[in-house]
Amino acid sequence: MRIDLLTLFPEMCETVMAESIVGRARRKGVLQVCCHQFRDFSGNKHNRVDDNLFGGGMGMLLMAEPIAACLDDVMEQLGKRPHILYMSPQGKTLTQQRVRELAQEENLIILCGHYEGVDERVLEAYVDEEVSLGDFVLTGGEIPALALADAVSRMIPGVLSADECFEEESHFSGLLEYPQYTRPAVWRGREVPPVLLTGHHANIRRWRHEQSLLRTAEKRPELLKTAELPQEDLDFLIKQGFSLLSESETSS
Structure with missing residues (x-):
């Protein structure tokens, strides 16, 4: 380009x-x-x-x-x-x-x-x-x-080392990015979430996706209205206490 x-x-x-x-x-x-x-x-x-x-x-x-x-x-x-x-x-x-x-x-x-x-x-x-x-x-x-x-x-092939570098970033999938951490594992009394230290990649991917859902619901809930979420993601958010409908939609 x-x-x-x-x-x-x-x-x-x-x-x-x-x-x-x-x-x-x-x-x-x-x-x-x-x-x-x-x-x-x-x-x-x-x-x-x-x-x-x-x-x-x-x-x-x-x-x-x-x-x-x-x-x-x-x-x-x-x-x-x-x-x-x-x-x-x-x-x-x-x-x-x-x-x-x-x-x-x-x-x-x-x-x-x-x-x-x-x-x-x-x-x-x-x-x-x-x-x-x-x-x-x-x-x-x-x-x-x-x-x-x-x-x-950043979207042009070859600019980043791999597509994953931008595919997991905020807004690419319609969700905000999950929280990230580096060494040390404990900093000023604050610990890295234990799942990230397990080496269990499937569990880490699931945790990261759930964190993206939660962050979006907390910080930018309007994004959820246009994000194409599977039913399991909707069920997860509802279990966490988030309503996906605005007050006006609920009352209508």
Whole structure:
């Protein structure tokens, strides 16, 4: 997969995407990440890419042409029009399911806004999808774009050592991940659950799955409504005192 980031801060993005698992994947050639400075396409000697808002208002807005010219240049390099995303608090909230779907794309372009955002016309002409990390606002789109790029990268074959590295993580199966422990077996009087020390793999798998169910029910019960749970999991949660119906559903 190739991911192209369009940003006012390519050095910032490059620094993050050169480290850890993603950085290793890039060096192995499993993943390609390219960071583009759309200021290079400003077309003026001061490299200015923002201007005042029509109709007045606070702040500055990124102009359409520099971004469009940068997008055109990237698409010429690729020889096609890939899926183009814009990081925006107005977009749909990112989920693990959407991350898995985006990982199936051969190429992704992620546009990072700044200031008051981007001229609406470039969004209408180029952007396929607006994505949000949640109902809050950041200074720019770089941090959300890096989070999205990192999440998608982990789903690409060869980036992690094995599929199990992400298949047991929170949200992949619709449940939160089970608690995990390392040495020492007793730390400040707190002991590791005994089942993890037995070496009995079937019992450990069962314990971990039950812990995932309990954690989800305790911390994110709304996830259980969309998780496809077998009857034995439902029975387990009910025995633990968790109701899988909201009060409104129960009373209806």
